[in-house]
Amino acid sequence: MSVGDYIRESQIWKSIFRHPAPVDRRNRIVVMLTNFFLHLHPVSIKKQGIALSYTWCMGGITFFLFLVETITGVMLMFYYRPTLEWAFNDILALRDVRTLGIMREIHRWGAHAMVITVWLHMYRVFLTGSYKPPREFNWVIGVLLLVLTLLLSFTGYLLPWDQLAIWAITVGSNMARATPFLGYEGPGAQLLNVGGFDLITSGSDARFLLLGSRFVGEDTLNRFYILHCVAIPLVVSLLIAIHFWRVRKDGGISQPL
Amino acid sequence: MSNPYPDLTPSVIFGLGWIYMILFLLNIGWTVRSYKSKQHVRLPALLGGMDVPTAGLWALYAVMLGIVAVAHFTGSNRPESFLLRMPLGAKMAIDSLANPVKYFTLSVVLFVAVVYYRKQLVKPHVAWTLLNLSLIFMAVSLTDWDFRQIVGKPDNVPIVAMLFIVAFFTWLYFKRAVDNDERIAAGRPLYEQEDNEKVLVWPDLVYTELICMVVLTAVLVVWGILLQAPLEEPASSVKTPNPSKAPWYFLGLQEMLVYYDPWLAGVVFPSIILVGLMALPYIDFNKKGNGYYTFNERKFAILTFMFGFLPLWVAMIILGTFLRGPNWNFFGIYEYWDVHKLEALNNVNLSELFWLKWVPSSAQGLPVAPAGADEGTKFLVILYREWLGLVLTIVYVAVLPGILAATIFRNFFYRMGFIRYMVFSNLLLMMAALPIKMVLRWAFNLKYIVAIPEYFFNI
Structure with missing residues (x-):
């Protein structure tokens, strides 16, 4: 009996993996049904549905990048404090002092890549007509995930607290000031007043809601930090779960049922 | 020295x-x-x-x-x-040709050419030649200091990569679509239907996934080692950088600010883009092309989506990232980003054109409310001043869909029904609003079609 067999026959191994090694047809089916991480997949699948020249693998890559961002992001959180006093210096330390400082590089490049791959995923789904019935609603969830991906990147942009960060967020969030009715420089905002008091001011409009302040400051940093690290990832995780579940329930990634 | x-x-x-x-x-x-x-x-x-x-x-x-x-x-x-x-003469020639009008026109021409010549384009030798030409153009351009400054910025590297990746996948799509269209025309089975028996997910898919993850991890680690993530000076709310740019994926929207006010370019149009994307599966009634690549069977859908994604989104991001410098002025790819570059801005509103140029009897100026008039009168005078723009806008969003339904979209109207058709036609008109305003700006220096700065309502 080889060492490998000895380990695979041990009680510990068998208690962890509910299936024998997937070396024959039967166990290759069993493994898909009994492994938590694999049960997301079907047991068998059409050959074209997994051909790279058909799928471009972009949805899978986007999900993988989301996992990379989560792992590197959690590691970065150990070294980062979202305050005016520390934010920039903590990033500087990641670059110069911390052993795992490369996590920041991977996190940033992964984020850029994720924005691109999510667009390409959408491009492929459109070009193969995979949004057509019965998958209309999954496309809608996909659009929501696209928005949330952009918002994740947008909120993360601010955290290094350097010139690039605050001015990109300033330019981006200035748009909210012009929201019709809800931004204090938006059309129609003047109409919302009660007895001569404006309801929409720079201290109560859509931009204020986004920034938590009249300008990009410490309140914004805290707000974006929580959105970036907790709030949006939670929503994204839920939507990803639904997105994947619908792929299975709607009968694979494309083609009519 | x-x-x-x-x-x-x-x-x-x-x-x-x-x-x-x-x-x-x-x-x-x-x-x-x-x-x-x-x-x-x-x-x-x-x-x-x-x-x-x-x-x-x-x-x-x-x-x-x-x-x-x-x-x-x-x-x-x-x-x-x-x-x-890169010879100086070539640099100057390319820079002197570069302006937003030619850039956008060229990207549309390129898009049309790609679609029109798709059968030639998908031939491997043609594609390989084009790839080589573009890579050599990049390499030779890198001998220019200014080009290197903007293209070599660490944050811009993924955008350059995106350009090639998007081009590649568009090519791949056309290759598969042209092949399938020929198969359909000849009555042969689709590429996706051949050799499409079921296989076991273990090993065929899980191993692909594993290899993909390993390769990607390696790519990210190597990328992280080679390129350091940028960190500029500490944030300062008093030192405004010039140019101030939004994150790169929003630069297409920032470019729209040249033509539309923030309430449209920054709020309404992005919302419409998202609503439009979500509405897309409910608008497209064409049952063909589900689960295989084809162009001929869904020309309208493919062309509309690609026009939105390639010239209006990706090309605008490239424009905003690489060609917009200080004061959001346009710069050629080999041009120094001079903060003092001046560009004449003498755009006029439609109401100014109407009252000052086209109506000789009103040469004294735009209609203004008499001093001391109440809010209601002021509002009516504003409506009177802007009547032409308001009428045109209303015609555009409310009457034009009907005209289209009676003419070129008659078939769509019957197949979609009233509500679906109205949503579709309005989304399409909103999408066309950007190129239309661009052309109006370039041809007539038109600033606003409706200009009511009193209520922040400019179109």
Whole structure:
């Protein structure tokens, strides 16, 4: 009996993996049904549905990048404090002092890549007509995930607290000031007043809601930090779960049922 | 005295040597591929008019690249006298041609050409030639200091990569679509239907996933080692950088600010883009093209989506990232980002055109409310002042869909029904609003169609 067999026959191994090694047809089916991480997949699948020249693998890559961002992001959180006093210096330390400082590089490049791959995923789904019935609603969830991906990147942009960060967020969030009715420089905002008091001011409009302040400051940093690290990832995780579940329930990634 | 902005330095030349070396190796591989395919090509009569194997031509080209690469490795110690660089005349010619009008026109022309010549484009030799041309253009352009400043910025590297990746996948789509369209025309089964029996997910899919994850991890780690994530000066709310740019994926929207006010470019249009994307599966009633690549069976849908994604989204991001400098002025790719560059801005509103130019009797000026008038009168005077723009806008969003339904979209109207058609036609008109405003700006210096700054309502 080889060492490998000895380990695979041990009680510990068998208690962890509910299936024998997937070396024959039967166990290759069993493994898909009994492994938590694999049960997301079907047991068998059409050959074209997994051909790279058909799928471009972009949805899978986007999900993988989301996992990379989560792992590197959690590691970065150990070294980062979202305050005016520390934010920039903590990033500087990641670059110069911390052993795992490369996590920041991977996190940033992964984020850029994720924005691109999510667009390409959408491009492929459109070009193969995979949004057509019965998958209309999954496309809608996909659009929501696209928005949330952009918002994740947008909120993360601010955290290094350097010139690039605050001015990109300033330019981006200035748009909210012009929201019709809800931004204090938006059309129609003047109409919302009660007895001569404006309801929409720079201290109560859509931009204020986004920034938590009249300008990009410490309140914004805290707000974006929580959105970036907790709030949006939670929503994204839920939507990803639904997105994947619908792929299975709607009968694979494309083609009519 | 040394130039503070040198076009060439020893390290740049050496780095370019590596690019040419990689191109050389790629083309050796391509030569082998052509040799195996045993294709021949007829030379033009001027060169003898005989049949030669394509592999021979590629081999010649590859050897040339090899020599260029070696020249870069050995000639890097004398950057001033190094000859392989973008000629000044070419740089000036390209820069002088560059402006937003030509840029957008060119991107639309390119888009139309890609669609029109798709059958030629999908041939491997054509695609490979275009790829080589664009890579060599990049490499030669990198000999320019200003080009390197903007393209070589660490945050911009993924955007350059995106350009090539999007081009590649668009090509791949057309390759598959052209193939399938020929199959459909000939009555043969689709590519996706051939060889499509079921396989087990373990090992066929899980191993692909595993390899993909390993490769991606390696790519990210190498990328992270080679390129350091940028960190600028600490944030300062008093030092405004010029240009101030939004994150790169929003630069298409920022570019829209040139033509529309923030409430439209920054709020309404982005919302409509998202609503439009979500509405898309409910609008497209075409049952064909589900689960396979095709162009002919869904021309309208493909062209609309691609027009939105390629010229209006990706090309606008490229424009905003690489060609917009200080004060959001347009700069050629080899042009120095001069903060003091002046661009004349003498745009006029439609109401000004109407009251001051087209109506001779009202030469004294735009209608204004009499002093001391109440809010209601002021509002009515504003409506009177802007009546032409308001009417045009209302016609555009409310009457035009009806006209279209009676004419070119008659078929769509019948197939979609009233509500679905109204949603569809309005979304389409909103999408067309950007190019329309662009053309109006370029042709008539038109600033606003409706200009009511009193209520922040400018269109």
